[in-house]
Amino acid sequence: MTDGQQSSVLVSTEKWKRRVMGPEDFTETDIVALESARPPADAKALDDELPQTS
Template sequence: MDTLKVSAAEFQRNIGRYQDLALSRPVAVTRNGRESTVLISSEEYERLKRRDRQVLGLDDFTEADIAALEEARPPAEARAFDAELKA
């Protein structure tokens, strides 16, 4: 999902347009050339909220859990996100 970048001034002039676009893709609002906020759909926001992470300690894992984690490998599709590691 490509993020659309728009200046704060342009966003203010056409807020309705960018609200509509945010239903299908994130809209990053820039200030002085830097992203300051991102507008996303309420559906996407709720999806992200549901994915809040729970912190677990080592004692929360069984030996089988640890073995499964050691054997886990990312799917080939995950390579699409390698560029994010370089940021």
């Protein structure tokens, strides 16, 4: 969103394919690192910007 307006971006499938990683692209070390990653404490200030879920 930009200035409260939704935006659309066109990306070629060739460019998109180069950026997509599947589960097979991650090592066990990568997965452990991702699962243990936590945001910094000051990121809590942004929680109010997230949509509320029920």
